[in-house]
Amino acid sequence: MAAQRRGASIRIFLIDGTPQGMRLVERIGWTGCCLSFSRSDYDRARHRAELQRSGVYVLVGADPQGARPVRIYIGEGEEVRTRLDTHVREKDFWSSAFVLTTKDDSLNKAHIRYLEARLIAMAQAAQIAAVENSTNPAALGRLSESETSDMEAYLDEALILLPLLGVTAFEIYDEPDASAAAQVTKNDQAQIAGRRYRLKTQLTEAEGYSDSRGFAVLAGALARREAKVMVPGYQKIREELIAERVLVGVNDQQYRLARTFIFDSPSSAASVLAGGSKNGRTEWKDDQGRTIRENEEATAASPA
Known part of the structure; x- marks a missing residue:
């Protein structure tokens, strides 16, 4: 019998007490989390624990060329903050960041490279946003069968959270099975x-x-x-x-x-x-x- 979708409870914590400020998004029973913030808040966000862990991130901003409503860049880091420090200096287009990590810092380098590759491939297939990444890292296939299953489960949860924060770049349309x-x-x-x-x-x-x-x-x-x-x-x-x-x-x-x-x-x-x-x-x-x-x-x- 086909699995049925169930309702989901999502916890969005307004760190600054305002919907425009930093937000921490979690789901009960999931060890992952997503921290979202604007570029103007990066000076405060970079000191948070979430950015000192390993994870993947999505940078979002207006597409300078106007080919898509938004442009995105997807990356990974064993300490996300180090990578974002570089992007503050070198990438001008982005205005918002979304960092996906875990509460127990359980993602290793192979995990985050897999997640990065999958997200890039999904964004390129969806064709909703202009993708800043020039290539898709050759990370798929380097995990064991059980680890691949774990990362796909992680993605399933993450892809529920991101649209709630306005990130729709990974929504690949699938025709419903008759x-x-x-x-x-x-x-x-x-x-x-x-x-x-x-x-x-x-x-x-x-x-x-x-x-x-x-x-x-x-x-x-x-x-x-x-x-x-x-x-x-x-x-x-x-x-x-x-x-x-x-x-x-x-x-x-x-x-x-x-x-x-x-x-x-x-x-x-x-x-x-x-x-x-x-x-x-x-x-x-x-x-x-x-x-x-x-x-x-x-x-x-x-x-x-």
Whole structure:
């Protein structure tokens, strides 16, 4: 039987008493932790015990080239502080840091090199942030089977914490396994099926559904090549997807979506694919011809 996800309790300690200050994030039953702080707070953060331990870290800042909303750098250190001291002097782009370590300093050099390599590979695959790292360290495969399992378990926990702190660069989209529906009730199956929507306009054909991170459009969607007037923000997204070959040309009239992509809204998805401003809540329709708006209104009107 497939494992079911359970609720998780996360403890976020505001070290300075403010949400903008240093934060220590922990989870009950996990020896790991994450310390987050801004670059302006580094003078105080560098004296904390977490930075004197071995661990991995993620530096985040605006992408100077504008190719992505943010740029990140992933590193490791047997004493994280030593590496961050260097980055303060040599890297200008970052404004925030997120340090992943353990409360008992149980990560060794092989562990942190493995975690660094996995995080770099995940960030490069997700293509959400510009990755400052030029190469992926050849660290995978150097751990025993049991240690690899332990580090993968560590990553599972860390990847729950990072999005809570606004770090989404490692969120690789996986299409839900259709067989998973067999593990839920018939009512749940109906709800799952109701999330699938289709967009069909001139030269545009796509399938997608609402996701907790936005609106997911499945790989293989066809988009109109000729663009009309649209919201500047949508135009920028379209240009970036073309430049990054997420939208690739298939003929002189259409692009194809090379991989599943999560847009920030149904309207963003519809506009980018159709090459013109669209109201996604009325353009995307399910198998019964109902729009997203109609389904949302029906949900709101249903008995509690």
